[in-house]
Amino acid sequence: MSLTYILSIILRLFTLAWAVNLLRRIRDWRIGLLTIMLTVILGIQVFPLFGAWSSDWVLENGSGDFYWLAASGTMLLAFIFLGGAVTEHRMTRSRLFKEEQAFKSLYEHNPDAVYTLDLEGRLLASNPACLSILGYEGHDFKNRTVFEVVVEEELEKARTHFSAAVNGNPQTYELLVYHKDGRRLALQVTNVPIYADGVVVGIYGIAKNITEQKAAEHERVLTTQKYQDLLETIEAVVWEGNPETFEYLFISPQSRRILGYTPEQLISDHAFWQSKVHPDDFEMMMSYCKQEVAAGRSHTIEYRMIAADGRTVWLKDFVTVVQENGVVTGCRGIMVDITARKLAEERLQHIAYFDVLTSMPNRTLFEDRLSLEMARSRRQSQTLAVLLLDLDRFKYINDTLGHAVGDELIRAVAERLQTCVREGDTVSRIGGDEFTLILPDLRSPQDAVSVARMILQRMTAPFVIEQNELFATCSIGISFFPDDGADLSTLMKNAESAMYRAKERGRNNYQLYTTSMNEDAMQKLSLERYLRKALGLDEFVLFYQPQVNVQSGEIFGVEALLRWKHPTLGMVSPASFIPLAEETGLIVPIGEWVLRTACEQIKSWHAAGYGHLTVAVNLSARQFQQEDLVEMVQRVLEETSVEPRFLELEITESVTMHNVERAIVILNELKNLGIRISLDDFGTGYSSLSYLKHFPIHTLKIDQSFVRDITTDADDAAIATSVIALAHSLNLQVVAEGVETEEHLRYLAARGCVEMQGYHFSRPLPAQEIEALFQSGKTFAL
Known part of the structure; x- marks a missing residue:
């Protein structure tokens, strides 16, 4: 076995392992197929190598070994190259995938609308935001163009820009479109052409929803316009200035309206502005402003300027000092025209210390001056007098002729008083x-x-007001400092006591204060205190004076007269407490008590067999002014079950003269209830006979002042005779009061007056004694 052959086997095995590993990593089917084919070929080539195995070890075994080594090496290099290519392909795909994902994420998650259009404007593709912005689903745009959602007035603009993009020119513009729910949306649209082989095949676009931005811009425009309008319409001048030179850098147009100067006049010429500041205020204003600006303090200052038309205009300047890092860099402010307020303050100052009607000092200024004069008199040991003056019967003039005439009279009196005093x-x-x-x-x-005498003398001349000749007298009280009071309160109180004494003594006179006046005033206060408790403590009683027909000698009625029995004061004279009750208003509840008690008593006498008796009850002036007088009388009659024909209400002439028309209405209402009306003290007041015929009265009563001297005084006799004749001519009953002697009785009876009352017949008696008089059967015939 040669080493070359063994090396070939190793290379082939390594290559086979590489190929198997490479095959696992391949995702492309085409490269994968090529790799499988090469791997199979490689596997087929490996097996023959093992078939040539030999136990003899040599370096090489002929040229065949070198062939196998070269082939194995080549195969390994091929697979290494293929592996590199596969790796690069995988990396490229991974990169492309990431880029695709990034683009897809940008496309799908972009908050702006991303879309692709064909050359007709039909939507080919879009990201979710595109449809979401418009409120549509994907199928809503099938076979539709984007122009269908464009607002009508913007349609031409949309087509123009789309055509320009189709022609290869990228476009960016703003467009109004409809949301699916009908709302209008503002979009910023960018359209760019899509090229393929140098030809535009579509449009790629991005649309940004700028509806809120546009609304904000519109709001900013409105706000800017609003502030501009505010600057032009607000009743104030807005300005900005140089903190060092105090020259204006900006002034709002209102300077023309408030001062008559244009902003240009005040900005361009600093000396011109300075010359228009009121000369009395310039130094103060400049000094104060420089001080405050140097200290970095915002401040407020009031000063005057001379307007273009010469008016003096009061300004209130609200100055804000602008600082950066502790350094004053500017100042700005608002100038407000406060001329009206200043004039109002002056008027209020005048009103606070001067009477509006006469322009004289009022109570406040009077007390202030009196305090100063008292202090000066004390230091210099001098005498000072206070005169308190009150017009007599002014209320009657005021009520009769009206408040306008009353006011003119007050002015005229004030002018006359000024002529009676010295300059100081x-x-x-x-x-x-x-x-x-x-x-x-x-x-x-x-x-x-x-x-005081000069005042009384000059007041005697008549006042001519609105063609009315009026006579106005006055009552004057005088007190002296320090003898009659060491302080203002005491001095005034004593002058008032003296003035009331002057009124008590007939008016149209003056009185100097005396210590006894205070004693009288204290007695009056004490009496008022007792009087306020008297009704609740059941201290009042009614006395009755018989009214007699001297022809028949019978008692036909009684007059109820009020008496006050106090546990410590005893019987208090009606002359003392009746005027006080009138003055304090207590006469109203007391008068109702009198009416109710008299009705209950007459009902009792009727039940006892004296069914013909009538009862007369006096009505005071204060009672007659009650709004519910008629209702009160009707209620008492119903509650006591007294027939109205047995009740006679007595009124005086003066009561009816304050308001004749109202008196006629009330008297008619009382008469319609069935009540009899008598006119008491006839001839002593200020009545006119022309009014008398309009009053629904049944009886005239001759006042006792005429009866007292009827047999000795020709004037009294003439008046009494005239009243009797007048009553008969008007078919009225006539009753004489104050008949005290047989001579009175015979004189009156001889002239046709047969109904009388007075001490000649009986003094006023309690109810029990009146009953005894009835039971005695006594008659009073001539």
Whole structure:
């Protein structure tokens, strides 16, 4: 056996093993088939080698050994080459596979639409995003062109760009298309031609959905436009300036509207702007702004500028200082026209300290000045007087002629008061029809008295307002500092006490404060406190005064009169507490109690057999102003089961004169209930006979002031006789009050007045004594 032969066998075996291994790695069927054929040939060639086996060992055994060695080596080289080729082929396929996968991933997972079109625009292929963006399924585009989803107004543009791409020119453009649900989408489309053998065979394209981007751009445009409109319409000037020179770099167009200057005027000429700042404000404004900008502080400042038309314009400048890394790099701000606010503040300042109607100092300024004058008088040991003045019967004028006339009267009074004082004196209107005067530096109290007398004298002249000649008197109270009060509150309180004393003494006069006035005021306060509790404590009682027909001698009715029996004060005079009840409004609940109690009493007397009796109840002015007066009276009648014809309500002339039309309405409503109406104290008020015929009254009552001296005073006798005649001519019942003597009785009866009441017949009595009078059977015939 030669070594060459053995080497051939080894090479053949190695080659066979390589071939088998190579065969396992081959995936291409063609190369695999070639490898199998070579492997089979190699296997066939290996077996003859073993058939020539010999036990003799030589280097070589003729030329045949070299042939086998060469053939085996060649076969090995062929398989090595084939293996290399297979390896390279596998590597190439692997690389291509990876590239294919990468492209496929890019194609399928690309968020943008990737598609291929034919030359007619039909969709040949697309990635999932393409259909997803449009909301379609794959079958929706079968045999359809992409032009079918293009918005109508963009169709021509789409065709133009597609044709350009078909002609070999890549195109990028924006296009509006329809989503499947009808929405419009904005796409950025890129179309490039696909070449084959130098000829365009299709279109490859990418479409990016830019709908949100377009919406954002549109919003930005709107926002920009909005801010531009805001700059042009906002009532403020927006500016940007140089923090070193304070020159404007930008000013919004509103400078023309607010100041009358164009932005160009204020930007180009810094000296021009400086000259338009109010000279009284320029130094302050520049100094403050430089200080704040140097410190890097944003700030606010108010100053004035002279507008192009000469107006003074108040500006409020909100300045923002811009910094970068601690260094001031700019400043910008907003100038707001606050002229209206400044004028309003001035008006409010005036309103806060001056009366709107008269432009006189009001209560606030009056008290401030009085405090200052009192302090000065204290330091200089001087006398100061305070006069508190209140117009008499102003409410009557106001209610009768209206508030417009009342306001004009107040203005006219204010002007007259100004003529009565010195330059350093203060005249104030502190509310309604009340005025105060501060008279400092008095030599004696007589100086204040002289001013008061001058005021009263000048008020006697009539005021002509809207063709009405009006007479307005006043009541004046005077107090002195420091004798009548060391502080403002006490001084004013005492002047008010003096003023009320002037009213009590008939009005149209002045009174100096005395300590007794405070005692009277305290008594009044104490009485009011007791009065507020009296109704709840059942302290009121009703007395009844008989009303007599002197022809028959019978008592036909009674008048209910209120009395107050206090546990400590005893019987309080009606003259003391009735006006106080009117003033405080307590007369309303008290009056309802009186009406209810009188009705219950008359019902009781009717049940006792005195069914002809009527009861008269007085209605005060305050009660007559109640909105629910008629309803209240009707309710009391129903609850007490009294027939309305047995109730007579007495009113005074003055009650009806405040508002004649309303009085007529209310009286008619009461009359329609069946209630009798009597006019009390007739002849003492301010009534007009022209109104009297319109009042639905049943009875006129002659006031006792005319009856008292009827037999001795010709005037009283004439008035009483006239009232009786008037009542008869109007078919009214007439009752004389205050009949105290037989002479009164006979005089009135002789003139046709046969119904009377007064002490000649009976004083007012409690209910029990009235019953005793009924039971006695006493008559009062002539």
